[in-house]
Amino acid sequence: MRDEVDELVDAWNRERSDLDLTPVEVFSRISRLSRLLDLARRKAFSQYGIELWEFDVLAALRRAGGGYELSPGKLIRETLVTSGTMTNRIDRLTARGFVERLPDPHDRRGVLVKLTLEGRAAVDGAFEALVDAERELLAELPTGDRTQLVELLRRLMTPFA
Amino acid sequence: MRDEVDELVDAWNRERSDLDLTPVEVFSRISRLSRLLDLARRKAFSQYGIELWEFDVLAALRRAGGGYELSPGKLIRETLVTSGTMTNRIDRLTARGFVERLPDPHDRRGVLVKLTLEGRAAVDGAFEALVDAERELLAELPTGDRTQLVELLRRLMTPFA
DNA sequence: CCCATTTATCTTGATATCAAGACAACTCTC
DNA sequence: GAGAGTTGTCTTGATATCAAGATAAATGGG
Numbered sequence: 256m257r258d259e260v261d262e263l264v265d266a267w268n269r270e271r272s273d274l275d276l277t278p279v280e281v282f283s284r285i286s287r288l289s290r291l292l293d294l295a296r297r298k299a300f301s302q303y304g305i306e307l308w309e310f311d312v313l314a315a316l317r318r319a320g321g322g323y324e325l326s327p328g329k330l331i332r333e334t335l336v337t338s339g340t341m342t343n344r345i346d347r348l349t350a351r352g353f354v355e356r357l358p359d360p361h362d363r364r365g366v367l368v369k370l371t372l373e374g375r376a377a378v379d380g381a382f383e384a385l386v387d388a389e390r391e392l393l394a395e396l397p398t399g400d401r402t403q404l405v406e407l408l409r410r411l412m413t414p415f416a
Numbered sequence: 417m418r419d420e421v422d423e424l425v426d427a428w429n430r431e432r433s434d435l436d437l438t439p440v441e442v443f444s445r446i447s448r449l450s451r452l453l454d455l456a457r458r459k460a461f462s463q464y465g466i467e468l469w470e471f472d473v474l475a476a477l478r479r480a481g482g483g484y485e486l487s488p489g490k491l492i493r494e495t496l497v498t499s500g501t502m503t504n505r506i507d508r509l510t511a512r513g514f515v516e517r518l519p520d521p522h523d524r525r526g527v528l529v530k531l532t533l534e535g536r537a538a539v540d541g542a543f544e545a546l547v548d549a550e551r552e553l554l555a556e557l558p559t560g561d562r563t564q565l566v567e568l569l570r571r572l573m574t575p576f577a
Numbered sequence: 578c579c580c581a582t583t584t585a586t587c588t589t590g591a592t593a594t595c596a597a598g599a600c601a602a603c604t605c606t607c
Numbered sequence: 608g609a610g611a612g613t614t615g616t617c618t619t620g621a622t623a624t625c626a627a628g629a630t631a632a633a634t635g636g637g
Binding site for chain 2: 269277281282395413
């Protein structure tokens with residue numbers, strides 16, 4: 256059972272047989288999976304007319320629970336984009352009617368971004384479609400392998416923190 | 417041992433206890449690892465003054481071996497970008513002196529992009545730095561776990577193909 | 578051999594993003 | 608409570624990317 260990363264590693268080995276490419280075996284697969292996953296997500300969301308970046312923002316608000324309100328600053332930290340990008344995203348989500356800007360009652364500089372009912376419906380539908388699509392992609396992997404994989408990925412993440 | 421994805425899944429579970437979030441446990445970690453990895457790569461390459469997109473193109477040429485020549489079309493397929501993007505990248509890499517455009521002797525529409533000596537030196541240095549940095553990130557993971565992880569990732573990739 | 582189709586590359590126009598800076602309001606120290 | 612520094616959001620200008628279209632050369636069926 257070979258995949259495209261095997262081809263890639265073979266090619267590097269032909270050219271650089273002096274290097275141990277075990278790290279490439281791991282991290283190239285992580286990168287490729289992430290790109291493939293983005294495509295799958297885009298497809299799952301398209302049925303709901305939602306873009307990836309829209310889901311990122313709406314999901315952060317949805318996860319917050321309560322009144323589904325977060326400040327732009329908090330959204331910036333959750334989604335890892337710059338403030339200019341977030342201003343632009345909030346503008347466009349407002350134009351689509353998925354969120355609204357409210358003044359922060361505790362800080363007159365501040366703003367609260369709040370999910371509208373349409374926004375909440377959209378993100379809930381998109382999230383269900385996402386989980387369904389991802390479950391499909393996991394179907395071949397037995398339950399034991401899944402927990403093992405999660406554990407290995409968790410450990411792989413620690414040195415980044 | 418908890419990570420940020422545990423927080424994310426907890427938050428979703430609070431709001432959507434009706435859904436089985438096992439897929440999120442796997443794929444959110446893949447996405448985050450990929451983003452963290454991009455940061456680590458950017459850092460490793462910066463010592464050589466190389467951008468991520470530059471490495472993508474130069475590495476494809478380096479892996480090709482031989483005269484280190486590929487057509488723009490082949491580069492497009494290797495790097496998964498559009499033709500407009502590739503034209504622009506080749507222009508900039510040419511301006512930096514890392515590649516040159518040659519006419520394809522077998523097809524007068526065609527072009528061959530060829531690594532210069534500077535380009536080859538740059539990509540070789542960057543690749544070594546990359547493998548070193550990645551090896552560092554794998555240091556905590558015992559050898560047995562690495563092969564197990566590679567095998568699980570390989571199987572995770574199959575449904576995407 | 579000719580014409581329609583396909584292939585290879587480049588160009589154009591629009592857009593999302595980022596980095597840097599502006600500005601207002603908050604906070605903390607004295 | 609006044610001034611310095613910090614924080615929160617938005618604005619501006621530059622850039623990399625994409626989608627769609629243009630152009631030119633190759634290919635293949637009749």
